[in-house]
Amino acid sequence: MIHIETKLRQALEQIAEVKRILCAIEFALQKQECATLLITSAVQGEGKSLIAAALAATAAQHGNYRVAALDFNWYRPALHRCFDRALPHSLKALYSAPLSELVISFGPNTPDLLTAPEDYADQSALTDQAFPTITRLIGQAQDSYNLIVIDSAAVFPTNRMMIDPVMLSGIATGVVMVVLSAVTPKQHVRKAQKIMEAAGANMLGVVTNQRMISGRK
Ligand SMILES: Nc1ncnc2c1ncn2[C@@H]1O[C@H](COP(=O)(O)OP(=O)(O)OP(=O)(O)O)[C@@H](O)[C@H]1O
Numbered sequence: 001m002i003h004i005e006t007k008l009r010q011a012l013e014q015i016a017e018v019k020r021i022l023c024a025i026e027f028a029l030q031k032q033e034c035a036t037l038l039i040t041s042a043v044q045g046e047g048k049s050l051i052a053a054a055l056a057a058t059a060a061q062h063g064n065y066r067v068a069a070l071d072f073n074w075y076r077p078a079l080h081r082c083f084d085r086a087l088p089h090s091l092k093a094l095y096s097a098p099l100s101e102l103v104i105s106f107g108p109n110t111p112d113l114l115t116a117p118e119d120y121a122d123q124s125a126l127t128d129q130a131f132p133t134i135t136r137l138i139g140q141a142q143d144s145y146n147l148i149v150i151d152s153a154a155v156f157p158t159n160r161m162m163i164d165p166v167m168l169s170g171i172a173t174g175v176v177m178v179v180l181s182a183v184t185p186k187q188h189v190r191k192a193q194k195i196m197e198a199a200g201a202n203m204l205g206v207v208t209n210q211r212m213i214s215g216r217k
């Protein structure tokens with residue numbers, strides 16, 4: 001039985017909306033054999049991780065395909081919390097092991113999960129190997145899964161420790177930008193979109209997140 005964070009459970013309870021978003025994403029990606037979806041946002045804390053987890057969980061539950069959720073926000077990792085897991089491996093393990101040895105499998109109809117490394121905060125451990133490693137892991141995921149959902153960092157502020165979502169967008173087949181409704185300034189969203197587009201990202205659209213307060217939307 002998969003253990004999911006309460007907020008992820010709440011997100012899944014609004015299944016109609018998550019399914020609709022997924023439906024639009026599937027349409028935009030034209031039923032490719034393997035779709036790699038990058039979830040990002042203009043600024044931090046807009047709900048990327050929660051929405052990435054909800055999309056991956058819903059796709060695995062309802063779709064007839066294999067799904068992986070990859071946490072490539074090593075700056076502020078969170079996917080493991082959505083699935084109630086610790087961070088089981090080090091950056092060194094990520095650098096050398098194949099994806100199949102790193103993912104957590106929950107069983108049928110649930111996404112496999114690649115968490116961020118447990119020593120993500122160790123600046124000295126984050127070397128030039130990071131980006132080639134991520135490219136390799138995504139390539140291995142593309143050989144094994146039909147849908148790959150990548151949780152990434154926000155576009156702003158840029159940070160040396162961040163795996164840049166703009167660079168990841170070149171590997172993804174589609175990019176979804178999460179916007180926290182009535183909170184994120186429009187100019188930040190536009191600027192982030194422009195930066196992604198200039199880097200060649202296939203922008204699929206924006207998901208508007210309304211943070212629920214006391215169980216209400
Ligand atoms: N729709 C929502 N309803 C309730 N809580 C939410 C909602 N969306 C996000 N949250 C909560 O807001 C916080 C930030 O969400 P989340 O971690 O998904 O954002 P993020 O964009 O991934 O942040 P970061 O930039 O740090 O990676 C979390 O505690 C999450 O559970």
Ligand SMILES: [Mg+2]
Pocket residue numbers: 048049050073076077078151152
């Ligand atoms: Mg996050």
